[in-house]
Amino acid sequence: MGNTDRALRWLFRAGYGTVFLLLVAPVVVVTATSLSATTAVTFPPTDLSFRWYTTLFTRRVWMQAVQNSLLTAGGTAVFSTGLGVAGALGARHLSDRSQIAVSGLVLVPLLVPGVVLGVSLLIFFSRFGLQQRLSTIVLAHALWATPLTFSVMRATFSRFDWQLQEAAMDLGASRLRAFREVVVPNTVSGLVAAAAIAFVVSLQEFIMALFLSGRETRTIPVESWFALRGSLSPLVSVASTLLVGAVVLTLIIAATAIGLERVADDT
Amino acid sequence: MAILEVDSITNSFGSVTAVDDVSLSVEAGELFCLLGPSGCGKSTTLRTIAGFEQPDSGQIRIDGTDVTPTEPNRRDCSMVFQDWALFPNKTVRENVAFGLRMNDVATAQRRQRVDETLSLVEMTDHAEKPPAALSGGQKQRVALARSLAFEPEILLLDEPLSNLDRKLREAMQLEIKSIQRETGMTMVYVTHDQDEAFTLADRIGIINEGHIAQQGPPATVYTDPTNQFVESFLGTTNFITCEVTATTAVEPATPEATDGGTAEIELTTPFGEPLSVPAVDRLSPGDTVTASIRPERVSVVTASSEPPASWLFTATGTVEQRLHRGSRIRYELAVGETTLVTERRIDERLGVDIGDSVAVGCQPEAITYFDAAGRRIR
Structure with a gap:
């Protein structure tokens, strides 16, 4: 191996090492500042304590935000996984050209800026007096989550042996019953992965939630933003750390589900 | 009386005509073999009888009733798939009980029927295993039991033995024949293997390029072919x-x-x-x-x-x-x-x-x- 090759290799490593550090650095700073013992947000923190964690769990607005976030993320996971499943099932029966068209079309909401979606949805829902509700936030988040659940379910269903569904129907199961008895149990990892991805999308989304939420329906990112406007308090760091923790945990669940399925497929 | 009547069905996929004006009728208790080279349309014919494919024209009648528009789950027939399609998330017992459960058979009766069927195919000892733990021949038996358990009017078998080695295949042929005699079940059996067809069939329908070249008892078809395809397909000449x-x-x-x-x-x-x-x-x-x-x-x-x-x-x-x-x-x-x-x-x-x-x-x-x-x- 020549010197140039070696140099290039080290340059490459340095390059992606830097990118990785830049990605992780904010998380480290936020986590560190959340453990601050003082009221000031300082990095590195001088003393470590969990006092801001205890404080967060005693504040009504923050607990409301945690509840709102969980409800929204859970709702989005269920709703957009349902849509993704239905879409992927329907797409199976389309011609190849239509399948490509549908797969492209489904991605369109991801390309629209959150601000634009947020404003338009606010105007739209207001006409029906539906502003400031969690359900509208769920619908908005589903716009971004469904393209992803659709793709995951398409991949899952393409690996599923549909003869099992035929066998179930042949033995007297209705389409729905066959789906429940045979399709779901054998595609459960794909379903979990899709739901987890939708959950994460909703949990970390800020802009649309900002437009669509009201005083009682703020999610954690929105509540953090309002808190930040008042003062820079370690409480925001705590909320952010919890959010990052929840996202990482959900992603681990999804990765495990997909990974286990691969292992099962290969044996 | 003919229990199954296939009345000039035609199936096309795009520009390909897989089944071209096929008619046949199967008597109650008869084992009818559809024999032909791969890609001749025999499996499509069987899938159309089962209801997985809709014919472009023609009619399928079971017991004199037109079932052409009927969903597969409402047809009184059951299919044994080539690669068995056992439910991997269920045990052998649950697989065999599935048809009975879907047809709302009471628990006690269901249990008895499952036991009977498992013993008919000699799989009682493996009842609690998942399908993944079974050998090919055992999976084949379970697939057969699963379809037999809820006593459909007609059993459809789509090359059920083609994934087994020769010895096992020959043993299973005899076993299927004896199960058929024992239960009096009407069977439509698809195969590309003429020895299998001649071993099993009461009557044979030879399919070529989507249409039936000749049908009749095995001996007649072999000794008295009506066309050159049948003569060349059955053995060497x-x-x-x-x-x-x-x-x-x-x-x-x-x-x-x-x-x-x-x-x-x-x-x-x-x-x-x-x-x-x-x-x-x-x-x-x-x-x-x-x-x-x-x-x-x-x-x-x-x-x-x-x-x-x-x-x-x-x-x-x-x-x-x-x-x-x-x-x-x-x-x-x-x-x-x-x-x-x-x-x-x-x-x-x-x-x-x-x-x-x-x-x-x-x-x-x-x-x-x-x-x-x-x-x-x-």
């Missing part, structure tokens, strides 16, 4: 390409042997001896006629002995090859410009060596003729 020389009525040499002097058409053959076929309008001089003689029906005597007078023709040939194939010996004989293959059981071997000169012929009933379109001439 010698095809001899002949040419029509004259269509004028030929005075029979031996009047008593040819139905009182029916008009005949004379053929030239590649081995020099003329042959004649019954006169049919569709033949004119210069047309090609293919004669077929099964290897086991080619008669051979050594050159020193006198050939029997009953032979249809007598040609001289040379032994080119002698192959020992287990219990049989295969001889290749150069006769004129063609090669005829004959086979003898080892205890009926011909006393000839390679290079020996022999007289070759056949009995009149051993030969069948087909016109250029493959239709039988008789």
